[in-house]
Amino acid sequence: MSKEKTYEIIEVCLLAGRIMLKNGAETYRVEDTMMRIAKAYGVEDSDSFVTPTGIIFSLEGQEPTKTKLIRIIERTTNLEKVMKVNDISRKISVGNIPLQEAYHLLKDIDKESKTYSDLAQVIAAAIASGCFLIMFQGIWQDFFAAVIAGGAGFLCSVYFHRVVQIKFFAEFLAAVLIGLIAFGSVHIGFGAQTDKIIIGSVMPLVPGLLITNAVRDLMAGHLVSGISKGAEAFLTAFAIGSGIAVVFVIF
Template sequence: MIENGADMARVDDTLTRIARNAGINNPKIFETTTGILMSIPEQSSAQVEPIQKRTIDLEKVSLVNQNSRAFQDGQISLEEFRDNLVKLNISTPFFSFWLQLIAAVVVSVTLMIMYGGSSEDMIATAFAGGLGYSCYYLINNQLKIRFVSEFLASFLIGVIAVFFVHVHLGIQIGMITIGGVMPLVPGVPITNAVRDVFAGHFLSGMARAMEALLSAGAIGMGIAFVFRFL
C-alpha cells in the first residue's frame, strides 16, 4: 500500500485489522514511507520490511483494503488472503503509456482553459503537456533518477511554450507553461502529507511533504532556467 501511494493512517488501520483478525491481540506497528516495523510482544519477535520504490496506483490500495475487510468478515482465510495479495500485486492492470499520455494532454488543456487561458493556446498546451509528460515518463522508467525527470520535463515544457509563442502559434507563454506542468504536479504526495500530519503520523507527513516540495522545486527550477536563458 505504501509503494502505491496510500496514506499512513490507512496503512496502519489495514495492518492492525489483519493482525488482530489473525490472532495477534496487541500488534506493535510502526510505518514510514521507507519501511515497516512490526513486532509481536507475546513472542518477542519483530520484522522489518524496507520500502524501496514508490509510485501511484490507487487501484491496488483499494484492492488490498477490500481483501483485508473480506478477511476480517471471515469470507476468506489467511492463506487465501496472502494468495490474493500476491496475485493483485502481479496482475493488477496498470494504464498503458498511451492512455497516460492522452490523460496528460487532456489535463493540460482543460486546466489551462480553467485558469483563464485562451483557446488559441490549446494546441501549444497539448504539445507541451504531452511531450513534457513523455520526457518525465521515459526518464523515470529508464534512468530511475528522482527529481531529474521533473526538472528536464518542465524545462522541455518551457522551451515548447517559448517556441510556440515565437512562431506565433501561441499567445501566452505563462498559460501554456502552467497547463503543461499540471500533469507533473505532485498532488497525491501533497494530499497524503496533509492527511498523515492530521492523523498524527508526523514523520511520514514531513517526509512526504519534503518529497513533494523537492518535486515542485525541480519543476520550478526547470521553468526558471527557460525564462532566464531563453
C-alpha cells in the same frame, strides 16, 4: 498459536502494507490495515511503524516476540491496488478469507501490471494540460500548444525516470522541455500566452496526492511520514520550478 502460523500472519500483514504504501496510501491507513488483519487472525496485540521508505511490524504476546522489517524502494500512484487491498482487508476482518487464500490474493494484486499503459497516461496528461489551461482562464488558441507541451513533458518525465532513476532530474528535464515548447509555440505564432501554456502543461507533474497524504499524515499525528512526504513534494515542486526558471533565463 504455532510458530508457522505466526510467521504467515506477519507475511500477510507486511504484504498488504507494502502494496498499499508503494501505490500511494497514507501512512496511518497502512498501519491500521495491518493491525486489523493481524487482529482478525487472532493476534490482539500488534504494532506497526510505517515510513515512506520502510515498514516495521511486530506481533506482541508471542514467545519470543516476532518482528520484521521491509524496505520500500519504489513508490508510485495506483489507487486501484489500494482499493483492492482495502476490500480484502474488510473481508478478512469479517472472517470470509482464510490466511493462505488472503496471501495468494494479495500476491496476485502485487503482480498486476499498471492499470493504464504509458501511452494512455501520456494522452490523459496531454488532454488534462489543455483542460487546465482553459480552467486557468487561458484562451482556446493555446489549447493545442498546452496539449503538446503537457504530453511531451509527461512522456519526458516517465522516460528519464527510467533512465536516470532520480526523480528530481526527470521532473527538472520535463519542466525544461515544457518551457521550451511553450516559448517555441508562442514564437512561431502557434500559441499566444506563454505563462498560461506553462501553467496548464506542468499540472500533470504536480504532486497533488503526495501533498494531500503529507497533510493527512501530519493531521493524524504521523510526523515523520508527514514531514518526509512534504519534503518529497517540495523537491518535486522545486524541480518543476527550476526547470521553468532555466528556460526563462535562456529566453
